[in-house]
Amino acid sequence: MSDKIIKLKDIARILSVSESTVSRALRDHPRISQATREKVKTLAEQLDYMPNQVARNLQNRHMNAIGVVVPKLSYYLYAQAISGMEEVAEQLGYNIIICQTNESAEREQAIVQDLLSTRIAGFIISLSSATVDFEHFAKIKRRKVPLVFFNRECEDIHTDRVIIDNFGVAQKAVEHLIERGCKRIAYFGGPAEVQISNRRLEGYRAALTTHQFPLIPAYMVHTEFNSKSAYQAADRLLRLPQPPDAILAFSDQFAYTLYQRARELGIDIPNTLSLIGFNNEPATALLQPALSTVDQPAYAMGKTAAEILFQQIQRPNDYYRAQTKVLQSSLVLRGSTRRS
Numbered sequence: 387m388s389d390k391i392i393k394l395k396d397i398a399r400i401l402s403v404s405e406s407t408v409s410r411a412l413r414d415h416p417r418i419s420q421a422t423r424e425k426v427k428t429l430a431e432q433l434d435y436m437p438n439q440v441a442r443n444l445q446n447r448h449m450n451a452i453g454v455v456v457p458k459l460s461y462y463l464y465a466q467a468i469s470g471m472e473e474v475a476e477q478l479g480y481n482i483i484i485c486q487t488n489e490s491a492e493r494e495q496a497i498v499q500d501l502l503s504t505r506i507a508g509f510i511i512s513l514s515s516a517t518v519d520f521e522h523f524a525k526i527k528r529r530k531v532p533l534v535f536f537n538r539e540c541e542d543i544h545t546d547r548v549i550i551d552n553f554g555v556a557q558k559a560v561e562h563l564i565e566r567g568c569k570r571i572a573y574f575g576g577p578a579e580v581q582i583s584n585r586r587l588e589g590y591r592a593a594l595t596t597h598q599f600p601l602i603p604a605y606m607v608h609t610e611f612n613s614k615s616a617y618q619a620a621d622r623l624l625r626l627p628q629p630p631d632a633i634l635a636f637s638d639q640f641a642y643t644l645y646q647r648a649r650e651l652g653i654d655i656p657n658t659l660s661l662i663g664f665n666n667e668p669a670t671a672l673l674q675p676a677l678s679t680v681d682q683p684a685y686a687m688g689k690t691a692a693e694i695l696f697q698q699i700q701r702p703n704d705y706y707r708a709q710t711k712v713l714q715s716s717l718v719l720r721g722s723t724r725r726s
Contacts, residue, residue, distance in 0.1 A: 392435040401425060434525065436503060451481040452695060453501040455494060455511045457611075459486050462638070462667040463537065464512065467688030471510060474692035480507065489611050491516040498522040508532035508695045510688075513540060515577045515611055532698035536691040538582055544708050546698065548691040550715040552582045555680050556589030558717060559634050559662045562678075564597050566723055568632035568660055572605035572623060574644060575636045583608075583636050586664070590634055605630055609640070616640055620647040624659075631659060632723075638663035638670050641677055661722040675721025683713045 394405045401408070403422070411418045411426035418426075429435075454471060456464040468484060475482050483501065487494040494514045499522065501509065509526055511533065523543045526533045535547040556573075563571050573590040576583035587606060594601055604626055609619035620643050623630065635641040641663030645655065653659050656675060663670060666681035690711055 392430075392433040397426060397429055397433065397435060400429060434528065449505045449507060450479060451483050451504075451506060452508045452510060452692075453497075453506045454482050454484045455487060455497055455501075455509065456484070457487055457489050457512060457514050457538070459484065461665075463665050463682060463684040463687075466684035467536065467691070470685040470688030470690075471692040474689055474696065478696055480696075487514040489515045491519065495519075495522045498526065502526065502529060502531065506531065508534075508699050510534050510536060510691045510695055512536055513538040513581075515580045518579055532695050534691045534695045534698070536687055538580065541581070546694045546709050546711075548687050548694065548711045548713065549582075550682055550687070550713050552585035553589040553592070555715045555717070556586035556634060557593045558589075559680060560590050560593035561597070562717060562719065562723065563632040563634070563660055563662065564593065564599070566632075566660060566725055569599075570602075570605065570628065570630045571599065571632045571634070572607065572630035573634050573636075574607045574609070574619070574623065574640050576608065576640075577610055578608045586634070586636060613643065616643045617647065620644045624648060624651055624653060629653075629659075633659065633661055635661065635663045638665045638667040638677065638679055641679070642669070642673075645673060645677070656722050656725050660725065662717075666718050670718075671720070673722070675724070678720045678723040679718050680715055681718050682715050687713055 394408050398405045398408045407418060407422065408426050411423040412430060414423060452475060454468060459465060468482070472482055483506070485497045487497065491514055494517055498509070502525070508531060512535065520540050520542050523533065523540055527543060527545065533545045535545065537549065539547045539549055560571055571594065573587050575587055578584070591601060607619050607623055609615045624647055633644055635644060641661050644661055648655055648659055655661060661677060663677050663679040664682065666679045670677040670679050690713065694709070694711065
């Protein structure tokens with residue numbers, strides 16, 4: 387699509403109506419027929435139209451605020467990451483507008499559109515678990531608005547990103563379980579559409595293959611990011627005829643659910659079942675036994691994402707030099723993997 391900014395007169399010319407008619411149609415003025423309003427809005431969407439003043443401001447200036455879009459603020463990783471972003475933004479005199487998608491692709495699309503219309507200076511985004519259409523991200527790039535992905539990324543969009551080595555650290559976690567003598571190791575993952583969950587699954591599979599363990603489909607679980615779905619999946623996994631003796635969970639939240647169901651079923655942790663989570667949330671150290679987990683540098687991830695975003699804002703002509711920053715993560719080994 388051309389970088390030309392679409393104006394009211396362009397829509398009016400194509401539809402053979404006046405500019406005032408277009409303006410009123412976009413504002414749902416009652417004097418404009420429903421049919422005309424629909425035609426105007428459809429064409430405006432197709433042409434990527436924004437109000438003229440906003441479009442001029444996007445070309446020449448922007449508000450001193452960045453938009454941060456995350457799946458859920460209740461996730462520990464995102465709360466920590468946002469603190470890192472705020473440190474950088476505050477030093478540069480910027481504010482942060484924080485939005486959560488609640489794992490909804492439709493809400494994510496609406497948030498992006500709303501923030502675009504407010505002359506936002508740039509975006510830092512972690513995808514919702516339901517996002518499979520990336521047109522709203524492509525729109526950000528077409529508008530030449532700076533964009534950085536972090537944690538959950540989108541490979542189809544050429545832009546900067548900040549991640550961890552999900553494959554490598556998952557592989558190390560499974561190798562630790564093998565070293566502890568575990569024989570039937572499962573992976574308890576997020577939705578099949580979530581890229582980082584699948585990367586961790588690939589690391590899990592690689593570790594098993596390297597050590598000549600069988601890949602058992604029933605031990606590779608996908609579940610949704612809600613407590614009911616996770617509990618039901620945990621129940622099915624732990625009540626298999628030959629249940630796993632170790633599980634790598636996609637997140638500490640999932641590990642908590644596995645912990646709960648294992649206790650209800652009378653399964654001893656760690657002697658019958660070893661567990662490793664992801665994120666190193668504070669509560670992991672309070673469990674009995676404490677949960678082994680993967681420590682992700684959430685604060686550093688947010689700070690790095692913000693630093694890269696402001697590099698884009700200050701040097702807009704460097705967009706094509708997209709970079710991927712891979713931050714180090716590490717295993718935190720505790721009682722849930724220490725067998726007697």
